[in-house]
Amino acid sequence: MSIEDNGGLRVLAINILGRFLSNRDNNIRYVALNMLMKAITVDAQAVQRHRATILECVKDSDASIRKRALELVYLLVNETNVKPLTKELIDYLEVSDQDFKGDLTAKICSIVEKFSPEKIWYIDQMLKVLAEAGNFVKDEVWHALIVVISNASDLHGYTVRALYKAFKTSSEQESLVRVAVWCIGEYGDMLMNNVGMLGIEDSVTVTDSDIVDVVEIAIKHHASDLTTKAMALIALLKLSSRFPSCSERIKDIIVHHKGSLVLELQQRSLEFNSIIDKHQNIRSTLVERMPILDEATFTTRRAGSLPAAVSTSGGASLNLPNGAVKPSTSLLVDLLDLSDDVPAAPSSSGGDFLQDLLGVDLSPAPTQSGTNQVQKAGTDVLLDLLSIGAHPVQSSSSTTDILSPIQNEKSPIATLDALLPSSSLSAQATSAKAAPMMDLLDGFSPSPSKPEDNGSVYPPLVAFESSSLRITFNFSKQPGNPQITIVLATFTNLTPNVFTDFIFQAAVPKFLQLHLDPASSNILPASGNGSITQNLRVTNNQHGKKSIVMRTRISYKINNKDTLEEAQINNFPRDL
Template structure:
């Protein structure tokens, strides 16, 4: 019976005239019947071949019907559909928008590990000449294909650079964020990446997302661009000067006058280059100074902050603008996976398989969800609440550094829940009256489109206003001094003074003593307080701390407790320094403040 059935359909398929609608209707019914029964592989191939012939028909309706049927057939016999891949690709270039979109969805379903490279090349080549109204869909599908099937990071990076160069204005934020994460986690490709982006910028500077990735990479890896670090065999030799790198960032500030995010990232990159390219420091300062009068508050605040750092905080600038730590891939993948679930459900009816993709990063390993990377990088303006995490990644955002290798301080609580859970909201939701505010001498500057602090906070943060200590009025010590922190290598002492007419304001005089036998260099003190407390740090007296108590560093803190008499003062501190050019850090919880502060 099966054999006779095959012969029947073969005769119908060969004898029916496909140049008439009646004949096509008969063939379509044959295909539907075959696909609706438990047919042999030979019958299925016959049905799929009929659909392949439909794709060459000049009637748009017939081709659209064939594409719909083939999308169902992929799940049954993908190999038979693969034989018509060339014809399907031609449909992607069709003048009819509906056929283009449906063919693109079918191509996405046909991609596998063996054909991903030629298919991606075909799609990227067409991206260059495709209609503007199709570039968005085409770009999105190419990015999904590259992310899902890439097994090596260099190929992934190369394809994404091509997409950014040809369709960067249609690339979504999470895509170029993912590219930055990939580059951050590929140290052997960072020099290659920044050079490739520099070259792409020369011809595709109108592509916004390409510009943003270029700006970020020049800020992080500018010295690799200038010094030709990590040159691969496939690269052509090129010469880029420090001034050339600054030219790119200055051009971005000029061309993207209405794009606050891109200009903010450019200012950050310029600040970083001012430390790494000393000969360009004066030029960079002039560029940044121009934006101190910007009508955009975000740019104005950044310009004020960065100008103060360059002019008045040279002793800590190198720490402030150090390279970003390696970004957490698993955190980013977790963020993207959770945020894409709603889209998968919404699109499932029209794209049953194309959107339901498991994110697989270029190393080919799917990673579990973790803390959201977008909040750590601060690359997005998305203010959607994210799940809490018990990892230390949130402190990257607050203090610009991690806690992985930090020794515990002698004053940290030995048991129970650390008060850091309340102060810095690690692992628990933040209540409105206890959300942390951080003042730090070593904040990591990350690309951001989120609102910056108010102007007064900016000036306080960078010592742009006179110290409160210069205000008139007598100051009488009313509280005993305390040893706020002590370990085997470091002691910190606090003494307190108040103005009688301002009981909610306390001036804390901090003294740092080195208890070890090795001198400390590049010493930086950082502090975090609850939201109801305002904290202002004056510059430290030095960043060098002699060994064995033979000298001290002093620094003044001014804290304003808006809940004075109702809530006690609490503080989390972190000290970063170098011993024989080796980075060291200590941290602790100060919970022995005298009552009433």
């Protein structure tokens, strides 16, 4: 093996190692597998000739040999042999020991994702794994499967039918149930109407009642955890719109959880029941199909650009692809649209993460104890940098204080955030203040508040201007309180096209606190024939020492096409 210029000797050595794999002595076989793992980097083709023998070692009774052989098979997989090797591994998965299923499942999922030649093959193999060992599949694996299904629009009907059949035989596999429930909620009508039938399929007769049965089984199964039941409730809400004839039955299932001891399920039950009872006119809009999930973005985030999602105390991840409620820190990130179904900012390194993301000065203000400042960095940065709509916080240790106005009003509307379009965030902030819990959706028209008129002593400032949009700030001060500045932001459309779903968001460094009132409208007329106004209240805790700086994010639609503009505003008057 060490004579590099003689390829024939290397092949001979690898063939000898291959014969070692047939030896009855476990030590000899283990040594051979170890050497072959080193040899594969030198001559992969020669090692490939012993693939069948290596696969037999994966089924060995000795756990150490099984594990080492599995690692070697993983290295042998390429685009040309991925299908036969995956078939062999999945066949063995059906009869493998419980202790080995976890490692085997992880390797199969990684192989399928990495070398999949086509989406239909990827979906088929993943469904086989979920049906056989779904309880061993990690959350990010079934999340990735949902992303792929979302992007395969021509396979939606095929996938939901395959999941329906798999559920009938493998309803005890938690990950399979979650993917099936999500797909049935999204594409249940395709299942009933046999939409998108492929030549390889057999037709299946399914009624709307049969489909509701599946979700009801999932939600009532004794082993279903919070994540599964939460996804099932959302699927039922969506099916209530897809299948009007089952609406009353679905309502009964949802109402059953009004007395649940789990607050999350109780809250969803109350809110969803309110939607079915009182909001028939907007229900179809609320529960329309999820937009296609961005596969490239999800893959990048899985690669490690963001930390793992926050989980509940029970261990069930609430970072659900069907729009379930997320923990408070994740909600704050969502308000800036920095994360999409993905991970919350970490508490230990939140400062660095947000500093890189927003590009603003997060250097801490002088304190008596530098150590304490570092330890509280994650909480403080989320508290001050993302305090959009939050009133000035009295205690940095309270997680409820760092929530948006939706949460500060103690209204359990977070679950509905995921169902409503993002353009209604401002409306929610206003309606939540006046509406009781059962009427969260009654008020969609915010009444703009007027700034306090204390006499402006600062000239208007053009804070941002592009070819399509101009933002002007007018400033006023509260008498006797120089730290507080009232900013009236005026948005002017410079194009001949109307802007819809207009949303203005802002973030500030930690020495500032920011409160945003609802905007006067979310429609910006064309060619300067009208404007949108929005009040901001900025509290500068370093007044006289540091100037105000702000990072802004403006999103809107032009002819239903999403547009995003970002800017950092550094030219505030120094004595604000």
